[in-house]
Amino acid sequence: MPAISFQRFGVRYPAFELEPFDLELSPGERVAIVGANGAGKSTTLKAVSGQLPEYGGRIEIDGREVRDLVPGMRASVGYLPERLHAFGWMTVAAHLRFLADFFPAWDRDYAYELLERVELPVGAKVGTLSKGMKVKLSLVAAEAHRPPLLALDEPTSAIDPLMRGELLAVIDQCAPIGGDRLVLFSSHILEDVEWIADRVVFLKNGRLVADNSVSEIRARDPDKPLHELLYATLQSQV
């Protein structure tokens, strides 16, 4: 059950800066990181997944710095990248078989159950899958070992509404709010945030500008749809 603490976490690249921020996340939460492209969402998710070697400040998981835990800690994170990382010549089954040997908690039966749930053909070559199918495969790969932390980088961007719905339903079932797992996902689709998140962190131009629970945001105007309130929150921040 990871509790994650960002302490003055920030990065600085020649063309981009994510200003240092503090953030505490607890198990059972589903936290959306919302912001425009280039706001720092992917960078934050990469860092917490143990895939960003250089950054300022600290990210602690259960009190221990992430950089001191890599690469082993990656076995406890289900990371869904913005673009599927896999070899196109592998079949779906071969890709999952390959990954299974790296994750001690990998559950083969569960992986196949997830494949069936998202209707992914096991014999298909990864290179021939559509974008939406690739995202589904990424989600299966991230979830098949039931990691305590699911880090999902824009899981629903650029896929059709039907597939989006299927994916969000799977996430909703796999890691319920109030359970023992933490879901951290980035998105710029506010309807997705409305569906999945119970807490929203807003990044704008490389700066954390707001951190609110969904109930707090709803309370501002109960008559308005949540995505409109989210949009208003993002707009109102300088």
Next chain:
Amino acid sequence: MQRFNPKSSLAFRRLVVLELQRTAKQGIAFVCCGIVLPLAAARFRSDSLPLLVVALLVTVSTPMSISFGTSLKDRLSGDLEFLKALPVTGYVHARARAVVGLLYALVAVALVSPYLWPGYLWIGGEEPTGFALAASGLCFVLWVATCLCSAITLRFGTERLMMWGLMGLVAFIFVGEFVGERLLDPLLAPYLNMETPSSVVDWLRSPLAIVALIAALPAVSALLIAISLRWTRTAIETYRREDKIMSL
């Protein structure tokens, strides 16, 4: 957080198999070229230089283009990123690549061995001169040492090692045969107070020359290791840091 042993032999075996799968096409091309190239060279070297050049160009360009293509594709598609995200240390990756690199080096040794005297005579070639053997041997040592250093330091992918291997084969033949035999022998013979190239061959077969050659090979290897020391040190420091982290 779950504990995970990054030195897991299962993960290591998986990575070795993956490297072989990834490079299978180039590997087959590499082996085919390795067979065709020395045979073509042996068959045509004396009486048909243009044919030999065409054979070399065709055999070299095929796996090189496949190699470049695969490497570029993997890089552009981000496929290799997927390996970086696995919960294993760089040490496991390095070992897997080194094993595959070594395997290709051994295959290459097996392939070029018929080209070495006396195997060379067996496939119908003429007896190579001492300089040809010395220059060829030097190229070969350079190539194997570079392949291994590169593999261990994780500086380059297996496909690039294979490309270098093939270039090593070409150098092996060109330097050994054309530069060594046709240029160096006649060029150096007068300076060594020898009248004919065959005297050079005789001189190279002397105990002194053999000792010098044997001494030169480790020296060249040491030089290569010294050149790649910075890469190696960085790589080892990274592995040690990761291993230390995992043993906490």
